[in-house]
Amino acid sequence: MSEVIEQAVKALNERLDGEGFDGSVKVEIEGEGCLMIDGTGARAADEDADCTLSADAETFQGMLEGDVNPTSAFMTGKLSVDGDMGAAMKLGALLS
Numbered sequence: 001m002s003e004v005i006e007q008a009v010k011a012l013n014e015r016l017d018g019e020g021f022d023g024s025v026k027v028e029i030e031g032e033g034c035l036m037i038d039g040t041g042a043r044a045a046d047e048d049a050d051c052t053l054s055a056d057a058e059t060f061q062g063m064l065e066g067d068v069n070p071t072s073a074f075m076t077g078k079l080s081v082d083g084d085m086g087a088a089m090k091l092g093a094l095l096s
Contacts, residue, residue: 001033001044002029002032002033004029004032004057004060004061005029005032005033005034005035005044006044007061007064008027008029008035008042008060008061008064009035009042009043009044011064012035012037012041012042012064012094013041013042015094015095016037016041016042016094018041020038020039020040020041021037021038021039021041021042021090021091021094022039022090023038023050023051023084023086023087023090024036024037024038024039024047024049024050024051024087025037025038025049025050025051025052025053025087025088025090025091026045026046026047026048026049026051026052026053027052027053027054027055027060028052028053028054028055029055029056029057029060030054030055030056030057031056031057032057033046034046036049037091049083049087050083050084050087051081051082051083051084051085051087051088051091052081052082052083053079053080053081053088053091054079054080054082055073055078055079055080056078059073059078059079063079063095064095070091070092070095071092074088
């Protein structure tokens with residue numbers, strides 16, 4: 001597992017604070033791998049999900065750190081969304 005994925009899983013699980021996520025989202029980080037966020041929390045995995053987000057490592061790290069707004073990243077093409085936009089918006093709220 002890449003360091004970027006490992007840090008993202010840790011950060012997302014801290015934000016979830018033991019709560020599950022309603023739905024499932026796969027995050028594909030270019031050149032790093034994938035992580036899943038669902039009712040069990042965040043983990044490194046590449047599985048089917050309600051929604052798939054794709055971004056480069058810099059964009060995703062910026063979203064985790066609060067330096068990049070997920071909506072702005074989507075509107076400028078730095079973040080792509082495939083599938084359930086509602087699940088993507090829930091994750092966006094978690095990242096903000």
